[in-house]
Amino acid sequence: MYPVYAEEDETFRNELASVAADGRRRWIYAKQPSGRLYRARTVLSVFLLAFLLLAPFITVQGQPLMLLDVLNRRFVILGTLFMPQDFYIVVVLALSVLVTVVLSTVVFGRIWCGWLCPQTIFMEMVFRKLDYLIEGSAEQQLRNDRGPRTTRVRLRKGIKHALFFSLSFVIANVFLAWIIGAGPLFAIVTDSPSRHLPGLLAISIFSFVFYAVFARFREQACVLACPYGRMLSSLVDSQTVTVTYDAGRGEPRSRLVRREGSKSAGDCIDCHRCVTVCPTGIDIRNGIQLECVACTACIDACNDVMARVGRPPGLIRHTSTERARGRSRRLMRTRVMAYAAVWTVLVCSVVLLLRTRRELDFVILRQPGTLYATVAGGDIANFYTLEGLNRSGRVAPFSVEVLEPAGATVTILGSPQVPPYGVLDTRLLLRLPPTAIVGPTTVVRLAVRSDGQIVQRIDSAFLGPSTVPGRNAP
Numbered sequence: 001m002y003p004v005y006a007e008e009d010e011t012f013r014n015e016l017a018s019v020a021a022d023g024r025r026r027w028i029y030a031k032q033p034s035g036r037l038y039r040a041r042t043v044l045s046v047f048l049l050a051f052l053l054l055a056p057f058i059t060v061q062g063q064p065l066m067l068l069d070v071l072n073r074r075f076v077i078l079g080t081l082f083m084p085q086d087f088y089i090v091v092v093l094a095l096s097v098l099v100t101v102v103l104s105t106v107v108f109g110r111i112w113c114g115w116l117c118p119q120t121i122f123m124e125m126v127f128r129k130l131d132y133l134i135e136g137s138a139e140q141q142l143r144n145d146r147g148p149r150t151t152r153v154r155l156r157k158g159i160k161h162a163l164f165f166s167l168s169f170v171i172a173n174v175f176l177a178w179i180i181g182a183g184p185l186f187a188i189v190t191d192s193p194s195r196h197l198p199g200l201l202a203i204s205i206f207s208f209v210f211y212a213v214f215a216r217f218r219e220q221a222c223v224l225a226c227p228y229g230r231m232l233s234s235l236v237d238s239q240t241v242t243v244t245y246d247a248g249r250g251e252p253r254s255r256l257v258r259r260e261g262s263k264s265a266g267d268c269i270d271c272h273r274c275v276t277v278c279p280t281g282i283d284i285r286n287g288i289q290l291e292c293v294a295c296t297a298c299i300d301a302c303n304d305v306m307a308r309v310g311r312p313p314g315l316i317r318h319t320s321t322e323r324a325r326g327r328s329r330r331l332m333r334t335r336v337m338a339y340a341a342v343w344t345v346l347v348c349s350v351v352l353l354l355r356t357r358r359e360l361d362f363v364i365l366r367q368p369g370t371l372y373a374t375v376a377g378g379d380i381a382n383f384y385t386l387e388g389l390n391r392s393g394r395v396a397p398f399s400v401e402v403l404e405p406a407g408a409t410v411t412i413l414g415s416p417q418v419p420p421y422g423v424l425d426t427r428l429l430l431r432l433p434p435t436a437i438v439g440p441t442t443v444v445r446l447a448v449r450s451d452g453q454i455v456q457r458i459d460s461a462f463l464g465p466s467t468v469p470g471r472n473a474p
Contacts, residue, residue, distance in 0.1 A: 017281035017291060018219055027145070028219055028281040029138040030128070031273075035300025041115060045125040052118060056177035056185075061393035062420060068178050080354075081391050081421055085361065089353045096346040103339040105232045107331070109242025109318075113229060114295035119213070119221055122171070124279060124295065127164060127214040134160045138276070164215045165207065172206030219280045223291050233290045238321040239330055243294050245274075245285045245316050246324045253285075267311050274298035274316060284316060360396055360418065361389040362448045364458045367427065372463045380437060380464045384428040390418035396450055400428060403457070404445040405436040430462065437464040 018026050055066035060079030067076035075082040075090050082090050101112050114120060134156050135141045144153045176199070177185045188199035213221055222229050236242055250268035268285065275283050277298060280291040284298045296318075303313040322328070367383040375381045390396045396418040402408040414426030430444065442462040447454045 012283070012286045013289070016223060017278075017283075018223060025220075026281065028279065029142045030279045030281070030297075031138045031276045031301075032128075032132050033277045033297035033300050035304060037296040037300050041296070042125065044115060045121050048116065048118075048121055049125070052121075053174050056174065057182045063393070064181060066178060067181055069180065071179075083389060083391070083423075085389055086357070086391075089350070089357070092346060092353065093350050096343070096350050099339065099343045099346055101228075101232070102235060103336070103343050105235045106237075106240060106336055106339055109236055109240050110229075110232050110292070110294040113222065113232060113293040117222075117293075119226070120293060120295065123214060123218060123221075126167065128279070130160060130163055134163075161215060165211045168210035168214065169203070169207045171210050172203050175206055175210075176203055219291075222293055223280055229293070230290070236288055239333060241318055241320050242288065243284060243292060243296060243299060243316065244319050244321055244324050245287070246314070246319075247285070247287075248325060250285065250315050267306070267315050269305065269309060271305055273301040273305050277301045288321065357391070358455065359390070359392045360398070360448075360450055360455045361391070362398075362456050362458065363387045364400075364428065364446060364448075364460055366461060366463070372465070375431060379431040379433055380462075381429055381431045382462050384430060384460065386412075386424075386426050386428050388418040388424040388426075390420060390422055390424075393420045395420060398448055398450045398455075401447050401449065402430070402444060403447050405432065405442065407433045407436050408444065410446070432462060432464065437462070440464065440466050 015021055018028055020026050056064050058065040063076050063079055063081055065076070065079055067074065069075065073084040073087055077093070104111060131141060135144055144157070147153075173185060173189070176188075180199075184199075188196040188203070193200050217225075250266045252264065252266055253268040253270040254265035255270050274285065275281070275298075277300075278284070279295060279297065280293065282289050282291045284292065299316050299318070302316040306313050306315055364384050364386050367385050370383050373381045386400070388396075388398065397416055398418065399416060400410050400412060402410050409431045411429040411431075412426060413429055415424065418424040432442065432444070436442065440463065442464060444460055444462045446458045446460065448456045448458065
């Protein structure tokens with residue numbers, strides 16, 4: 001009797017592959033994949049791991065390649081500095097990345113989860129490989145866990161968990177460098193622990209959390225804990241190109257490789273290779289599932305089996321459910337176009353904001369809590385505060401001049417230079433002759449120059465007396 005097709009039986013959705021019916025954990029012993037797609041994932045993972053581990057320590061014009069200092073709202077993305085004044089750009093940029101992931105998932109499935117997510121990369125390309133290297137194949141790991149705990153087994157497990165914690169400690173330090181920067185991290189590591197107790201505590205907590213995730217929690221992080229996994233799974237539908245089992249070609253399953261005179265058996269020989277290599281323990285032949293991270297390990301495994309039995313590859317492949325059923329696939333459907341429109345608006349907004357952002361930005365305001373003063377010579381004076389923001393890696397000298405009204409002078413009461421990637425707070429003294437004052441409030445127009453060029457024009461208000469001797473009454 002042949003098993004029913006996946007679309008006819010939905011009972012598999014009643015429980016998770018890694019959780020038994022009584023709630024106990026089913027430990028996943030995934031076999032090591034091999035094949036063209038796994039090699040491609042490995043190459044991509046090398047570059048992504050290098051970026052994740054080295055980005056906080058590589059400097060570009062004095063700035064780290066990547067820094068996500070949430071506490072101080074200071075971000076450096078690919079060497080470009082975003083300060084608190086640029087927070088609106090960071091928000092639009094983050095939304096653009098999120099919509100990019102959403103759009104790619106709607107069209108091509110969960111490629112983020114299986115190919116780009118740091119959790120998957122570290123788990124499958126680092127810690128899982130250490131499992132195979134130290135304890136052996138999945139079958140050997142199963143025998144070690146269910147068999148007697150010999151000295152050899154205990155030694156191998158001890159070495160493995162020591163390496164796991166060491167790597168988790170390294171990852172925690174790198175993770176902290178992404179947040180506070182390489183310099184402060186180096187100070188915490190090299191200085192006395194008693195002087196950096198908060199940093200030491202943070203590194204210790206992160207180390208234990210990463211160790212628990214990669215040594216014990218594992219695939220549960222994707223299946224149970226990750227909110228993005230749930231969100232991205234809800235975006236996949238029958239038109240999405242993702243890891244799909246061709247039930248029309250594979251069913252009904254038969255363990256016989258070839259059966260003379262029989263045309264009823266499908267190409268699937270029910271070898272379960274696609275199940276044993278799955279890192280979340282699902283059976284992709286049941287159809288699209290929440291636990292599938294689209295890692296493509298089952299595709300490589302199935303293609304290998306098909307080659308061995310002399311049948312064409314692609315029984316499990318990247319395609320949509322509709323295409324696998326022989327129906328046409330609509331790429332430009334309503335929600336794809338809607339997400340694409342939002343993505344286009346966001347990306348264009350980011351490009352526009354970055355192109356129009358100035359390297360030097362100044363804010364000039366009247367000093368709060370002060371009125372006007374009469375200085376020597378009869379001029380009326382106001383104090384102003386000046387805040388200069390320098391987004392470049394060089395010292396930025398500047399000067400301030402008064403465009404309107406005529407006869408006004410301005411004096412910088414502090415440093416006329418903005419430090420690299422820094423903020424300057426100083427004061428200005430603005431003097432107007434009595435003849436230039438037109439009432440209690442006079443509009444003044446200031447210009448800030450740097451390297452001989454006007455970088456910004458600023459309008460402000462100048463307070464003066466209602467009547468000034470020597471000024472003709474209106």
